[in-house]
Amino acid sequence: TANDKGDKVGTSSARCILGVVAWGDASTAAAAKNAGITKIHHADYEDTLIFFGVYSSYTVVVYGE
Numbered sequence: 322t323a324n325d326k327g328d329k330v331g332t333s334s335a336r337c338i339l340g341v342v343a344w345g346d347a348s349t350a351a352a353a354k355n356a357g358i359t360k361i362h363h364a365d366y367e368d369t370l371i372f373f374g375v376y377s378s379y380t381v382v383v384y385g386e
Contacts, residue, residue, distance in 0.1 A: 326363065327386040331356025334380040352383040361385040 333352040335345035349364050362385045369378040 326384045327358070327360070329356045329358050329385055331358050331383045331385075332380055333383075334378060336379075337377045338375070340374055347379045347381050349381055349383055352381045353385065356383065356385075358383055358385040 331352040331354070333345070333347050333349075333355060335343060335347035337343040347366075349361065352364070353359075353361055361383055364384070365382045367378075367380045367382070369376075371377070
């Protein structure tokens with residue numbers, strides 16, 4: 322769109338080992354809060370899977386004002 326994406330970027334992550342032990346908060350709300358964003362323009366995500374699920378990581382990236 323032609324809308325400005327805002328000047329703030331926030332991230333939040335969650336990780337997991339063996340599908341049993343998990344920690345973190347990969348929500349859009351947590352990412353927005355981490356950057357002080359009150360109006361979200363859009364969000365992206367990044368995920369990593371190593372050795373068929375031995376280790377996995379999920380990160381949400383939020384852009385806004």
